[in-house]
Amino acid sequence: MARCPRVDKISNSKKVKKGTWSAEEDRKLVAYIMRYGIWNWTHMAEPAGLERSGKSCRLRWMNYLRPNIKHGNITKEEEEIIINLHRVFGNRWATIASRLPGRTDNEIKNYWNTRLKKRFVQEKLEMPIACDVKVNSNPNNILIHQNPSISILHQTEATNLGFPHDIPTLNASSLCPSYEVHHGDKTLADCWHSQGNIIGEDTNLWEHLLSLKDLVQ
DNA sequence: AACGCAAACAACCGCACCAGG
DNA sequence: ACCTGGTGCGGTTGTTTGCGT
Structure with missing residues (x-):
């Protein structure tokens, strides 16, 4: 899954690391947020000791590090909810995720695109609802x-x-x-x-x- | 064991929106 | 009214993993 870490330069000559987050980076981000809270993603990275963009920090926190995130397989019950909510809301993943405690929009989007999309496109062709x-x-x-x-x-x-x-x-x-x-x-x-x-x-x-x-x- | 392919998924990118100046 | 920076969202990409041959 993980991408090879690499470092890109941005316009102000600061280096911004991309790719997979290491355990150490995770630890730094969590520790910083626990201590100081989320005050400004763009400017938090540096004092947190991270060579990451604010966007990258936010994404990592929102999708992986924040409390109450469920890691692991999506259950049959959750799958049913996703299917039904998608019928109502379409690709509005954040809206769907807000109704599934512990699941992120990114996770639901990935789940839909990799597992459910093909299945339901096929079903749609066979049996319009x-x-x-x-x-x-x-x-x-x-x-x-x-x-x-x-x-x-x-x-x-x-x-x-x-x-x-x-x-x-x-x-x-x-x-x-x-x-x-x-x-x-x-x-x-x-x-x-x-x-x-x-x-x-x-x-x-x-x-x-x-x-x-x-x-x- | 080696290879090819598809699935899975973390993370990037671009855009839209919003609030503050 | 306009500009700018920060944030959130959805689409997409790129890498790893697993499985079949």
């Missing part, structure tokens, strides 16, 4: 849930979707290739499609929701 989107007159009250026959996603989770930033983007890696919209007893999908609208890849779901909401006015 429908999402139901309920649009009420109140724009802050939008419910998204999958087809109940398939869904594991809890509606309460979907209810917590913010406005409008948490609306997922449909893209090649998302698992919401289609959805239906209800307004009361009324289904708007026919209306939507009758207008020649097509939901394609890289389509922002929120834009669709706004358009669909206009239909119920």
